[in-house]
Amino acid sequence: MVSSFQRYIINKTATYIVLWFLAAFLNFLLPRIMPGDPIGRYLETLYNMGQGTTGGIVQVVPEAEKLRQQVIEQFGLDKPPYTQFFLWLINFLRGDWGYSLAFPNLPPVIDLVKQYLPPTLMLLIPSLVISWVVGNYLGAYMALKGGKVDKIGLSSMQFISLIPAYWLIIVLVFIFGVYYKILPVSGKPGYMIPSLSFDYIKALLYHWILPMTTITLIGIGGWSIGMRAYVIYQLNANYMKYSKALGLPQRVLGRYAFRNAIIPQFIAFAMSFGGLFAGNLLVEMVYGYPGMGSLLSMILGRLDIFGMQAIFTFTATMILVANYVADIMYGFLDPRIRRGITEVVE
Amino acid sequence: MGEPILSINNLTKTYALGLARRRYVKALDNISFKINKGEFVSLVGESGSGKTTLARIILRLTPPSSGEVIYKGKNVWSLSDEELRWYRKEVQGVFQDPYTSFNPFYKVDRALSVAVKKFLPGEDEHVVIRKVLESVRLNPDEVLGRYPHQLSGGQLQRIAIARALIPRPELLIADEYISMVDMSTRVDIVNLSRDLVDQYKMTIIMITHEMNMALYATDKMIVLFKGRIVEYGDTKKILKDPLHPYTQLMIEALPRIDKNIERKILQKTLDAQKKGLTESVRGCRFAYRCPFATERCFNEDPVLEEIDKDHYVACWLHNRR
Amino acid sequence: MKPLTKLIGVSKSIRQTLLGDLFTNKRFVIGFTIFLFIILLGYVGSLFAYPDPWKISYYTPGGTDRCTDDLRYLPPSPEHLLGTDNNCRDIYTWLVVGLKNTIWIAALAGVIGTLIATVLGMIAGYKGGLLDDVINFSANFMIVIPMFIVLLMIVGYVPERLRTSMLVAVVIGLLSWPGPTRVVRSMVMQNKAADYVDMAKLTNFTSTEILFKEILPNIASYIFLIYINSFSSAIFTEVGIGAIGFGPFDAVTLGRAFNAMLAGGAITLGLWWWFMSLGLVVVFLSYSLLLINLGLQHVFNPRLRFTVYAV
Numbered sequence: 001m002v003s004s005f006q007r008y009i010i011n012k013t014a015t016y017i018v019l020w021f022l023a024a025f026l027n028f029l030l031p032r033i034m035p036g037d038p039i040g041r042y043l044e045t046l047y048n049m050g051q052g053t054t055g056g057i058v059q060v061v062p063e064a065e066k067l068r069q070q071v072i073e074q075f076g077l078d079k080p081p082y083t084q085f086f087l088w089l090i091n092f093l094r095g096d097w098g099y100s101l102a103f104p105n106l107p108p109v110i111d112l113v114k115q116y117l118p119p120t121l122m123l124l125i126p127s128l129v130i131s132w133v134v135g136n137y138l139g140a141y142m143a144l145k146g147g148k149v150d151k152i153g154l155s156s157m158q159f160i161s162l163i164p165a166y167w168l169i170i171v172l173v174f175i176f177g178v179y180y181k182i183l184p185v186s187g188k189p190g191y192m193i194p195s196l197s198f199d200y201i202k203a204l205l206y207h208w209i210l211p212m213t214t215i216t217l218i219g220i221g222g223w224s225i226g227m228r229a230y231v232i233y234q235l236n237a238n239y240m241k242y243s244k245a246l247g248l249p250q251r252v253l254g255r256y257a258f259r260n261a262i263i264p265q266f267i268a269f270a271m272s273f274g275g276l277f278a279g280n281l282l283v284e285m286v287y288g289y290p291g292m293g294s295l296l297s298m299i300l301g302r303l304d305i306f307g308m309q310a311i312f313t314f315t316a317t318m319i320l321v322a323n324y325v326a327d328i329m330y331g332f333l334d335p336r337i338r339r340g341i342t343e344v345v346e
Numbered sequence: 347m348g349e350p351i352l353s354i355n356n357l358t359k360t361y362a363l364g365l366a367r368r369r370y371v372k373a374l375d376n377i378s379f380k381i382n383k384g385e386f387v388s389l390v391g392e393s394g395s396g397k398t399t400l401a402r403i404i405l406r407l408t409p410p411s412s413g414e415v416i417y418k419g420k421n422v423w424s425l426s427d428e429e430l431r432w433y434r435k436e437v438q439g440v441f442q443d444p445y446t447s448f449n450p451f452y453k454v455d456r457a458l459s460v461a462v463k464k465f466l467p468g469e470d471e472h473v474v475i476r477k478v479l480e481s482v483r484l485n486p487d488e489v490l491g492r493y494p495h496q497l498s499g500g501q502l503q504r505i506a507i508a509r510a511l512i513p514r515p516e517l518l519i520a521d522e523y524i525s526m527v528d529m530s531t532r533v534d535i536v537n538l539s540r541d542l543v544d545q546y547k548m549t550i551i552m553i554t555h556e557m558n559m560a561l562y563a564t565d566k567m568i569v570l571f572k573g574r575i576v577e578y579g580d581t582k583k584i585l586k587d588p589l590h591p592y593t594q595l596m597i598e599a600l601p602r603i604d605k606n607i608e609r610k611i612l613q614k615t616l617d618a619q620k621k622g623l624t625e626s627v628r629g630c631r632f633a634y635r636c637p638f639a640t641e642r643c644f645n646e647d648p649v650l651e652e653i654d655k656d657h658y659v660a661c662w663l664h665n666r667r
Numbered sequence: 668m669k670p671l672t673k674l675i676g677v678s679k680s681i682r683q684t685l686l687g688d689l690f691t692n693k694r695f696v697i698g699f700t701i702f703l704f705i706i707l708l709g710y711v712g713s714l715f716a717y718p719d720p721w722k723i724s725y726y727t728p729g730g731t732d733r734c735t736d737d738l739r740y741l742p743p744s745p746e747h748l749l750g751t752d753n754n755c756r757d758i759y760t761w762l763v764v765g766l767k768n769t770i771w772i773a774a775l776a777g778v779i780g781t782l783i784a785t786v787l788g789m790i791a792g793y794k795g796g797l798l799d800d801v802i803n804f805s806a807n808f809m810i811v812i813p814m815f816i817v818l819l820m821i822v823g824y825v826p827e828r829l830r831t832s833m834l835v836a837v838v839i840g841l842l843s844w845p846g847p848t849r850v851v852r853s854m855v856m857q858n859k860a861a862d863y864v865d866m867a868k869l870t871n872f873t874s875t876e877i878l879f880k881e882i883l884p885n886i887a888s889y890i891f892l893i894y895i896n897s898f899s900s901a902i903f904t905e906v907g908i909g910a911i912g913f914g915p916f917d918a919v920t921l922g923r924a925f926n927a928m929l930a931g932g933a934i935t936l937g938l939w940w941w942f943m944s945l946g947l948v949v950v951f952l953s954y955s956l957l958l959i960n961l962g963l964q965h966v967f968n969p970r971l972r973f974t975v976y977a978v
Contacts, residue, residue, distance in 0.1 A: 019808050031824050162953045164903060166910055166925075167946035170934055178937045185935050278813035285911045286929060297911060300823040312820050316812055323811050407865050434871050447862040451884040457866065464871045509866070 135223025
């Protein structure tokens, strides 16, 4: 006999596997139903890179046709669609993500992700932790303090959370990069080749400060608004009135409220990953920080179907995993699920 | 007494329990009874006894899991569209919360005028509404043209009754219709219901948890406990001689037995609650609270048996076999 | 049942004192004023702009269509309220034209998203069963994957010439239903459980009548709030994809203006009026919509906890 908590986990796991298949399928389907000729576009890029420019397009047509056949064979594009899908899916799971058509030398997509993902994670994870901690603290402080602090605090937090990240970084770059000249105006760490060398990491960190500050600031706005609402909800709950009537000191009441309000924030922590990832893409694109955003901006618009498929599927996988973790955490934190206490459905 | 107007046959309603959906609870467990035309019947039970579920099944708002509801020889849950329109005209209902019984977006007039349009096409709306409001002892000028939140619970509940009376129904199901109005209004509404039965030969089923109101006004009484009928019969007979220990508890006739026993019931109830028991799994549903419970009560379902004329009880204490 | 008794306070406000309550609500008044100001900037402001955002420097005698260095990066002046860009074009004209177009795109996207959400939410909430399961599952799926990434995917695959304002508006609209659908669904479910719906059933109302005549009027005000939310987040989305060069290709929008600003090197050259004007318009537009939303919520139902979801 499985417990209701185990059942909950099995249920969630199955749901997320289905979701993942759906996301993968969508990624597979979209480029195939869209107009445009990815291979043609790739060849065009090749010519533009130098090979065909001198001879002109007309002269290389037979050659282009030969090259096209070669590419189609290489990626199995002549096989029936479902075979293509499963081939692609199996290859994706094995880490064989195809070759990026956006670059003339056709680098393996997984290598690109290996190169561009760490800087993004370096940005997202600390930013998420810091904004979560600071935001929750501020939100609880506003709620418990009340009055003017709360009013002004809330309004400014609402305002901050509405600033587009891609604009805030522009303003910060202007202030610290252009005006005071203490931080770089672009996220690209010079012409250094990405590596794990000390110099490169130092350069990366230097370019990391501004995007990090940007997304952390905006994150603090969002977290504090949420936390404030939860704490106020707890303060108005009946158990709180009862504890107050018992004469418990304000400090203890505040701690109670905080402890209960933080639970949903734990869950939201994992769930916010997807949104943060998406928002961060723009910041990276605008600032040129060498992360997933920059990679995507190189791939998008060049009809690099392998690159896009792989990167979007990988992104969806990351987000689904984060949400899966959040759901499982919810199961742990919610005693009704954990202990299997059931309610009448009516 | 003539033909029954309403027969409930082996009615069962099961709800799935909880997120994992592995346990089921029977809100109604094999209920059967008959109601004759012109009777004022009370259905008494504490919350969780299944009385509201029963009302909703009769009103054709919630489908039963099994069993049937027969009204004037027709199975209520297999009516054709046309028969359903007829059934709605014949059988009406009033609900517990007068504040949510009216759409907050509209004036109360709308509930009444819509009912006239739907049930009495061609009749003068204005006349019908004024007449029906007067019949529930309301001054039409005081309530018409107002929004639900501008009226008191008592006024709203009377308007709800007025609405139910517009199609001139034969059977009225009143689900806890007095529990959310103040005491003096309660008596008024119950008296009004009594008049409807006496003057217009209407049949009313009053669902309530208030034993005193049921004893005060009704002809017949059905006592429900955890989805089962425990006692059923003539109200006067039940008042005079409540047979089931649960009915006795409800009528507060316990001092007649023994103060110690009352304490015992309470102690048993508390013990059971500590163990997480809210009902017996097998046998009599009341056994875990019953001071007279024997081995048999915990193992075998008691059968509803006619002890006296028009007086049935489901209790092994009174079983003659 | 408790939340519904709260709703009772609403009808009075809606019918009798809605406007009065609104215009004594500080948040609403401030938000509405800012909003009106920005709309006026788009419409009245365009009277002071040049008719064609693509045309080069109007103020030179005879008007030239050659962009020379002395016409590039001009600072603000009466002829060019926000100066000129690297292509000698008038920045102010780009701002107001972009603002008007973005508002239209966002308004249309909001209508599409809200309409889908209302229909799906009402079906799911009222009918229940398999349809509800399917709608709810799809909505949850779409919520997990950030809409912005799906949007990038779609615009990434669509060739440039097909990326019109209309297409962008429709795609944003088609992607923005999941959250609102869940809100509508839960509101319909809450109303469906109310006794007045049972009363309507007893009065021989059909499902359609119950849905449209009984439930819809009660949730209409919240659907309006949902619309404002969708409108606001559509502005964010358009500017976001436009800024990185994947917005509409057939018109000047705020996103396009952002993109031109980034490409024109406004930051490194320190042309603060350029990026500040664009950014502040977006920030104040969304802030005003948030204030309007909070004010309306307060008037519709002071105690309702309604989540504002922004991108």
